[in-house]
Amino acid sequence: MTLMEKAKAGKFTAVMEKVARDEGVSVELIRKGLAEGTIVIPCNPRHKKLEPRGIGEGLSVKINANIGTSEEYSDIDVELEKLTTVIKNGGDAVMDLSTGNKISETRQAVIENSTIPVGTVPIYQAGVETLQSGRAIVDMTVDDIFKAIEAQAGSGVDFITVHCGLTREGIEHLRKEGRVTDVVSRGGSFLTGWMLHNEQENPLYEQYDRLLEIARQYELTLSLGDGLRPGSLADATDRGQIHELLVLGELVDRAREVGVQTMVEGPGHVPYDQIEVNIKLEKELCKGAPFYVLGPLVTDIAPGYDHIVAAIGGTKAAAAGADFLCYVTPAEHLGLPTISDVKEGVIASKIAAHAADLARGNKKALKRNKEMAVARKALDWEKQIKLAIDPEKARKFRKEHNTEERDVCAMCGQFCAMKITEEVLRKK
Amino acid sequence: MTLMEKAKAGKFTAVMEKVARDEGVSVELIRKGLAEGTIVIPCNPRHKKLEPRGIGEGLSVKINANIGTSEEYSDIDVELEKLTTVIKNGGDAVMDLSTGNKISETRQAVIENSTIPVGTVPIYQAGVETLQSGRAIVDMTVDDIFKAIEAQAGSGVDFITVHCGLTREGIEHLRKEGRVTDVVSRGGSFLTGWMLHNEQENPLYEQYDRLLEIARQYELTLSLGDGLRPGSLADATDRGQIHELLVLGELVDRAREVGVQTMVEGPGHVPYDQIEVNIKLEKELCKGAPFYVLGPLVTDIAPGYDHIVAAIGGTKAAAAGADFLCYVTPAEHLGLPTISDVKEGVIASKIAAHAADLARGNKKALKRNKEMAVARKALDWEKQIKLAIDPEKARKFRKEHNTEERDVCAMCGQFCAMKITEEVLRKK
Numbered sequence: 014m015t016l017m018e019k020a021k022a023g024k025f026t027a028v029m030e031k032v033a034r035d036e037g038v039s040v041e042l043i044r045k046g047l048a049e050g051t052i053v054i055p056c057n058p059r060h061k062k063l064e065p066r067g068i069g070e071g072l073s074v075k076i077n078a079n080i081g082t083s084e085e086y087s088d089i090d091v092e093l094e095k096l097t098t099v100i101k102n103g104g105d106a107v108m109d110l111s112t113g114n115k116i117s118e119t120r121q122a123v124i125e126n127s128t129i130p131v132g133t134v135p136i137y138q139a140g141v142e143t144l145q146s147g148r149a150i151v152d153m154t155v156d157d158i159f160k161a162i163e164a165q166a167g168s169g170v171d172f173i174t175v176h177c178g179l180t181r182e183g184i185e186h187l188r189k190e191g192r193v194t195d196v197v198s199r200g201g202s203f204l205t206g207w208m209l210h211n212e213q214e215n216p217l218y219e220q221y222d223r224l225l226e227i228a229r230q231y232e233l234t235l236s237l238g239d240g241l242r243p244g245s246l247a248d249a250t251d252r253g254q255i256h257e258l259l260v261l262g263e264l265v266d267r268a269r270e271v272g273v274q275t276m277v278e279g280p281g282h283v284p285y286d287q288i289e290v291n292i293k294l295e296k297e298l299c300k301g302a303p304f305y306v307l308g309p310l311v312t313d314i315a316p317g318y319d320h321i322v323a324a325i326g327g328t329k330a331a332a333a334g335a336d337f338l339c340y341v342t343p344a345e346h347l348g349l350p351t352i353s354d355v356k357e358g359v360i361a362s363k364i365a366a367h368a369a370d371l372a373r374g375n376k377k378a379l380k381r382n383k384e385m386a387v388a389r390k391a392l393d394w395e396k397q398i399k400l401a402i403d404p405e406k407a408r409k410f411r412k413e414h415n416t417e418e419r420d421v422c423a424m425c426g427q428f429c430a431m432k433i434t435e436e437v438l439r440k441k
Numbered sequence: 442m443t444l445m446e447k448a449k450a451g452k453f454t455a456v457m458e459k460v461a462r463d464e465g466v467s468v469e470l471i472r473k474g475l476a477e478g479t480i481v482i483p484c485n486p487r488h489k490k491l492e493p494r495g496i497g498e499g500l501s502v503k504i505n506a507n508i509g510t511s512e513e514y515s516d517i518d519v520e521l522e523k524l525t526t527v528i529k530n531g532g533d534a535v536m537d538l539s540t541g542n543k544i545s546e547t548r549q550a551v552i553e554n555s556t557i558p559v560g561t562v563p564i565y566q567a568g569v570e571t572l573q574s575g576r577a578i579v580d581m582t583v584d585d586i587f588k589a590i591e592a593q594a595g596s597g598v599d600f601i602t603v604h605c606g607l608t609r610e611g612i613e614h615l616r617k618e619g620r621v622t623d624v625v626s627r628g629g630s631f632l633t634g635w636m637l638h639n640e641q642e643n644p645l646y647e648q649y650d651r652l653l654e655i656a657r658q659y660e661l662t663l664s665l666g667d668g669l670r671p672g673s674l675a676d677a678t679d680r681g682q683i684h685e686l687l688v689l690g691e692l693v694d695r696a697r698e699v700g701v702q703t704m705v706e707g708p709g710h711v712p713y714d715q716i717e718v719n720i721k722l723e724k725e726l727c728k729g730a731p732f733y734v735l736g737p738l739v740t741d742i743a744p745g746y747d748h749i750v751a752a753i754g755g756t757k758a759a760a761a762g763a764d765f766l767c768y769v770t771p772a773e774h775l776g777l778p779t780i781s782d783v784k785e786g787v788i789a790s791k792i793a794a795h796a797a798d799l800a801r802g803n804k805k806a807l808k809r810n811k812e813m814a815v816a817r818k819a820l821d822w823e824k825q826i827k828l829a830i831d832p833e834k835a836r837k838f839r840k841e842h843n844t845e846e847r848d849v850c851a852m853c854g855q856f857c858a859m860k861i862t863e864e865v866l867r868k869k
Contacts, residue, residue: 084854085844112856140856150861188866193814195862202858206865244859245814246799282814285760285800311756311796313813316825317834321749321789325756325796328739332713346817346825347835348842348851361749368739368753371674372713385741386621386673386710389774397744397774406745407775414776416513423776426512428540428568430630431672433578434623437634438616 020047059169082113166231179240187253194244201240242281331369448475487597510541594659607668615681622672629668670709759797
């Protein structure tokens with residue numbers, strides 16, 4: 014039985030209990046969410062060190078950080094350092110998107126060292142290995158794709174992105190309507206190239222049952238990818254994107270029928286005023302499946318600051334109901350992130366998730382936030398630093414921006430409003 | 442005649458024409474907005490280098506950067522470097538909040554060197570000079586306050602924050618309801634202390650006509666401050682805050698009657714889900730007066746990253762109708778900002794303003810944003826860097842995150858989705 018089947022059968026498991034404890038909710042809430050498909054807990058039993066966490070309705074907002082090598086930068090130790098950085102700064106999941114040398118070895122090392130769920134996009138490996146064998150990506154066979162999926166599932170991956178909703182009809186929508194940035198999903202572009210060249214339907218769509226069988230066997234959570242997600246604000250919420258979402262909704266149904274956990278991926282580059290409709294649409298069309306958004310990025314003009322751009326869009330998305338935010342680093346659109354970029358990306362994304370948790374009335378988040386306000390009012394600097402999202406940085410700033418240790422800070426000094434008011438209000 | 446009186450009389454002036462050109466709107470739209478009070482153009486004729494800009498309905502969202510010395514850090518050259526940084530990175534206004542030595546000299550230097558409007562909070566100088574003369578802040582006389590205002594207006598300040606809506610009734614609301622962080626506005630705390638100690642009403646409220654007379658004489662725009670703005674999310678949208686807003690609405694009416702330009706200041710620390718109601722409330726109670734918000738900050742737990750927190754809140758606020766965003770730097774709650782903090786604060790705030798402009802359908806913003814998407818699709822790196830909000834940083838990242846100059850970037854390399862799709866879509 015899969016985890017979802019157990020939940021449907023009314024069983025409580027250790028994984029459900031662990032997640033319920035972490036979230037401060039009842040095990041029944043978790044079980045019901047899993048059974049209905051509004052909560053997922055990616056947890057491949059082959060991932061030994063995993064401390065599972067839940068994603069979805071009624072839970073705190075989670076964040077994912079992408080790491081992984083590329084052809085120019087391919088060093089497993091660097092990726093492991095990124096992993097450590099993600100975990101240390103509160104990342105809830107990590108995706109290894111390696112396309113460099115030693116894809117399998119890198120993934121294995123990440124899984125072995127990760128306490129948080131690990132995701133991948135298996136078609137990258139299928140594509141890269143096709144190229145390495147001297148063929149073009151369009152010559153990749155259907156078996157190449159499914160073999161990569163099964164091998165990754167077998168190695169302990171907890172969730173995979175599969176662009177099952179990208180169909181020839183979707184591509185026709187894109188081609189007819191026209192786009193500024195066409196396709197920006199790497200997996201989406203591999204499949205688009207493959208489908209157009211071979212004049213065939215997407216094998217992940219046509220042979221979806223084969224995929225579900227693998228997912229059942231390995232307790233693999235499917236993250237249904239959005240191959241036609243917009244790559245610029247101008248392309249947002251267009252026919253190609255929405256067509257794919259319609260297809261994904263049907264595929265969610267089919268996965269739920271056979272007890273496979275699914276979440277749905279969403280954009281991408283979206284104007285601020287279109288974010289809410291994107292979230293509501295996914296929740297309706299995909300019947301409450303957890304929504305995993307990439308950003309969203311609310312402007313195209315801020316390379317070097319896309320972590321901030323994504324935090325703006327991510328807060329809006331999560332406040333409107335998105336469940337899982339993929340971080341964006343300052344290096345986005347410019348190059349592969351360094352370790353410092355990874356940290357900046359995780360923190361910005363955590364801020365977005367926390368701000369949305371507060372807006373959604375999450376009790377643990379409200380409690381922590383209020384504790385900080387109380388410490389701030391008391392001018393209790395040690396407590397403020399301890400409660401800060403990044404205690405190291407808070408301490409460094411406090412040290413560098415003040416000439417001496419005082420109860421107030423150098424911004425207002427003796428004119429600290431809280432101090433002045435405390436004195437006059439309490440005196441009277 | 443004041444600028445507002447000219448607008449009411451149906452006159453077009455060079456200032457109105459300049460702002461209309463910058464915004465790409467008709468002069469009539471500017472004139473009408475000025476006449477009705479939904480647009481302000483802070484422009485003290487004594488500020489010689491000023492290139493005026495408009496703030497309010499139908500215009501692009503503007504941002505302000507606070508600079509100024511404090512008792513621990515008091516160097517005019519550093520403040521001028523901050524000013525240069527603000528202007529270079531697209532700041533639309535600057536407030537000199539100096540409380541260190543040489544307040545007048547610092548302000549004079551800022552005004553002389555600034556092409557953007559300069560604002561101040563005159564009660565800081567009144568308070569600091571009272572202390573310097575050996576008296577306590579509560580011993581400040583009413584004349585001390587008005588003399589500081591008139592001296593600053595005479596020196597060429599374009600707009601001033603005056604906490605005229607803070608009344609004894611408001612303080613009673615605060616005291617009865619209770620707060621976590623009481624008063625966090627410095628000006629608000631000076632006045633609260635003064636009012637409670639002297640058992641008198643706020644002189645800026647009681648003698649508001651005297652203030653209006655100075656404003657008329659010097660073409661000074663009043664920024665009606667929120668002395669009771671919340672200093673933590675827990676205190677947001679409480680009775681003290683809303684009471685003050687009620688009073689400010691009445692004071693906006695009185696200013697408009699005599700041709701004085703006013704805007705209204707708003708919070709502060711506000712949960713994400715309460716931002717929109719705060720904006721709508723101001724727009725209703727203050728009859729469309731331009732709304733100048735400080736942040737808002739959507740969580741209390743991110744010292745070191747409050748520029749990001751403010752960008753999240755600022756986008757939401759501006760998308761809902763706020764007109765003017767006060768930046769927050771990474772040093773907020775920890776110390777006085779350095780030059781690098783000022784830059785980070787300005788950029789984060791500009792991103793928020795731009796994202797909101799896009800959501801509000803601002804044509805210039807949409808055009809620039811689309812140009813970037815087109816350049817990105819064309820893999821035209823020089824154009825992307827040129828269009829970037831911070832070309833220097835974009836160029837630096839591009840250089841540091843790639844081992845060689847290529848058409849693609851090191852994140853995806855040969856697996857660049859846009860490149861792959863371009864080839865297959867155009868080939869077929």
